[in-house]
Amino acid sequence: MRLRLREYRPRTGPHGHRVVQPWQPLRHTSLRAPAPIGSLMGDHDGLNRLAGMFSFAAYSRHTIVHVPLRDAVPPDEGQGPLVDLVLVHETLGLRASRWPELRHRLRQGTPLTVRTDEARTARDAALWRARQRHAGRRDELRHTTHANTFFLFGDREAFAESAMSLAYAAGWGPRQKNVTSGHAALVSGLWGLRQPPGGGHPVEVLVCFKAYPPYAHFRRP
Known part of the structure; x- marks a missing residue:
């Protein structure tokens, strides 16, 4: 998948960071943080592009992926405030409490185009699923909500599995009953x-x- 992104290089003290966002907002995709149940709701374009963002995050260990979703068109279903989404590799060591300062410094972004490898993403997602079948498995997406943002901290395989789950929703969601209404x-x-x-x-x-x-205007495939 070809993704058009906006790249930022903010600094906090002596430390530099790389942050990317979608070039165009996901207007019809929204996120409510789990308390304990949350929802990620979107159309085909939004879910498909989110799958690409998770796939990109899987292989970008030193990049913070920020998906602004609070300004999306609010859906007429669901409860709770809308939040943004941040994907970070566990090894990067970002603390959620540092995010507001970083977000404030996201200025003068530059265009960036990347391509994701769906076959590699599918292979790593399969590795994640195989790992879950072993005794002593542990859940691998640490999460927290802070400053109107839902954070997911994971590794390559965990983000790849989420990418495949979103791609499945983008592909099969339009085929479900009653979506045309x-x-x-x-x-x-x-x-x-x-x-x-x-x-x-x-x-x-x-x-x-x-x-x-x-x-x-919507037609099921």
Whole structure:
């Protein structure tokens, strides 16, 4: 997939950072952080481009991927405030508390075009799924919500699995029942979120397809 991005090189003290955003906003894609259930809802374009952003994040260990979603067209389904999304490799060591300062410094971005490798993403997603079948498996997407932003900290295989889950939702979401009437359809999820100690309801982010109006123009494939 070809992705058009906006690249920033902000500095905080002696430290330089690389941050990328989609070049064009995902107007019809929104995210609500899990409390304990969250939702990621989007049309085909938004879910497809998000899959590409997760795939790019999987192989960019030194890059912060920022997807602004708070300014999206609010869906007429779901509850809770909209949040932005940040994807970071666990090894980068970014703390969520540092993000507001970094976000404030995102100025004068430059165009960047990248291509993702869907075959490699699929292979790494399969490795993640195989790893989950072993005894002693652990959930591998650490997450937190801070400053109106949902953060996911993971590794290559975990982000690759999320990319494939979003690609599945983008491809099969338009085929679900009632989507031509504007109803959201639950298609997949972001799996492998690390669970808090003590049990209780599992933390989940459900991925839903939702066409945008006017629905008379939408046709299922």
